[in-house]
Amino acid sequence: MTARTRVKQALSEGRPGEALLLKGWARTVRTGKGVTFISLNDGSTLAGIQVVAEPELANYAEVAALGTGSALTVTGVLQESPAAGQELELKALSVEVVGAADQEYPMQKKRHSFEYLRTIAHMRMRSNTFGAVFRVRSALAQEVHRFFAERGFLYVHTPIITANDCEGAGELFRVTTLDLDNPPRLEGEIDFAQDFFAKATGLTVSGQLEGELFAQAFSDIYTFGPTFRAENSNTARHAAEFWMIEPEMAFADLSDDADLAEAFLKRLCRFALDNCDEDMRFFNAQIDKGLVERIEGVAQASFARMDYGEAIERLKKAPVSFQFPVEWGLDLQSEHERYLTEQVVGGPVFIMNYPKDIKAFYMRLNDDGRTVAAMDLLVPKVGEIIGGSQREERLEPLIGRMREVGIEPDSLSWYLDTRRWGSTPHAGFGLGFERLIMYLTGMENIRDVIPFPRTPRHAEF
RNA sequence: UCCCCAUUAGCUCAGUCGGUAGAGCGGGUGACUGUUAAUCACCAUGUCCGUGGUUCGAGUCCGCGAUGGGGAGCCA
Numbered sequence: 387m388t389a390r391t392r393v394k395q396a397l398s399e400g401r402p403g404e405a406l407l408l409k410g411w412a413r414t415v416r417t418g419k420g421v422t423f424i425s426l427n428d429g430s431t432l433a434g435i436q437v438v439a440e441p442e443l444a445n446y447a448e449v450a451a452l453g454t455g456s457a458l459t460v461t462g463v464l465q466e467s468p469a470a471g472q473e474l475e476l477k478a479l480s481v482e483v484v485g486a487a488d489q490e491y492p493m494q495k496k497r498h499s500f501e502y503l504r505t506i507a508h509m510r511m512r513s514n515t516f517g518a519v520f521r522v523r524s525a526l527a528q529e530v531h532r533f534f535a536e537r538g539f540l541y542v543h544t545p546i547i548t549a550n551d552c553e554g555a556g557e558l559f560r561v562t563t564l565d566l567d568n569p570p571r572l573e574g575e576i577d578f579a580q581d582f583f584a585k586a587t588g589l590t591v592s593g594q595l596e597g598e599l600f601a602q603a604f605s606d607i608y609t610f611g612p613t614f615r616a617e618n619s620n621t622a623r624h625a626a627e628f629w630m631i632e633p634e635m636a637f638a639d640l641s642d643d644a645d646l647a648e649a650f651l652k653r654l655c656r657f658a659l660d661n662c663d664e665d666m667r668f669f670n671a672q673i674d675k676g677l678v679e680r681i682e683g684v685a686q687a688s689f690a691r692m693d694y695g696e697a698i699e700r701l702k703k704a705p706v707s708f709q710f711p712v713e714w715g716l717d718l719q720s721e722h723e724r725y726l727t728e729q730v731v732g733g734p735v736f737i738m739n740y741p742k743d744i745k746a747f748y749m750r751l752n753d754d755g756r757t758v759a760a761m762d763l764l765v766p767k768v769g770e771i772i773g774g775s776q777r778e779e780r781l782e783p784l785i786g787r788m789r790e791v792g793i794e795p796d797s798l799s800w801y802l803d804t805r806r807w808g809s810t811p812h813a814g815f816g817l818g819f820e821r822l823i824m825y826l827t828g829m830e831n832i833r834d835v836i837p838f839p840r841t842p843r844h845a846e847f
Numbered sequence: 848u849c850c851c852c853a854u855u856a857g858c859u860c861a862g863u864c865g866g867u868a869g870a871g872c873g874g875g876u877g878a879c880u881g882u883u884a885a886u887c888a889c890c891a892u893g894u895c896c897g898u899g900g901u902u903c904g905a906g907u908c909c910g911c912g913a914u915g916g917g918g919a920g921c922c923a
Contacts, residue, residue: 818923
């Protein structure tokens, strides 16, 4: 009985009469005249195990007075519980107080608001909701890697520090070692030639361009790493630091790209339902009543595909009035996306082939000359969850597009080189990992699905 | 960044017509042989976000500021 058993294993595999050593934290302590019940949780599972402590314990007085949050080592014998509420419980033979918690412990045996828990983000993962969120987050991250590994995708670590600031994907956080009080100047401008990298650099806003380079050697690749945007966005869906998944496939077109996105999202839905079922049932009961049904629907659905042009026609014929105008050439607003996936299709739908003027320079120009091979995957309740495209693999059209949008081709010469030598049709997409977690858990604020959220004016912990 | 709303006990909130503040939970003490966010009894707890103003008198009305939340834009 020297080896520690995790609570999850004790509850799922333990048998009455088995002697166990458990370590964890007290979630609740209930004391009666002759018995004390402790709900012990070690993070391995949502449900704690009930520890039964009786006055024979040498330190019973100490145990009976334990506060919520205390860290304990408990030895005991597993037994069938005579009371309702749990099948198994641990009759304690010894309870060692490893780390006491006094009455100032900030989490009480009651429901707290997410806003309050954000102010104690260093403690909140000891609560039911955040325990479940971060277990699911971890399990899904591992499943993302399994999904791509099974398909032969190479996992590439693209740079965090980059000098690309011309993708138009968002504001860059500056990385510098220059003296901010007295930066070197050349003709009035800050002289980045004297900076650490001898040029202006920042934190990456996307690994896509480097990912494309790797796809031209390994065929199928993906990135999964931190991404940074210095936008002053104050919404429930934006963070300054988040994790993004970006697969890229050589010898692939837009249809292949949509096939991959569909298989990917369905796989993660299926996985969450099957392998995180206890936490998912908790979310379904406490956070979002229709969650399991909705995720089950996506896992089984065949995703529809619709051209942007058709989407515009459908929206124009819609018997509802939108706040924003619907016109060919305008971007779809959130209300339009929700209508298409919820009312028109009633399930996940890819909107494909958008007007070139509302999309990025690297997207492949279609034969009609006015649309590009872009796609957005829309799902009920949230709208866009995945955005991707086939990339422009032809050198001259790519240079032309760069000039149109004001990007100096020489500044991305290495990117253009892939179009010079052995260029292939290729495609990929991007998925914000936190938005996936929000979708799969029903949590409505991105600050509640990332351990220590970084948003404007916030970099605590 | 823009618009709207909020800020009262440790937490979640109530506070009427402007008259000097309350509940539940949590905490403390006690009771209870098996509880399940235990129950019961008693006890304690306030810079009413800050600041300036109106008023005999401001938690309450007005201005400014801070912080939080929701929405928008941008996007992942």
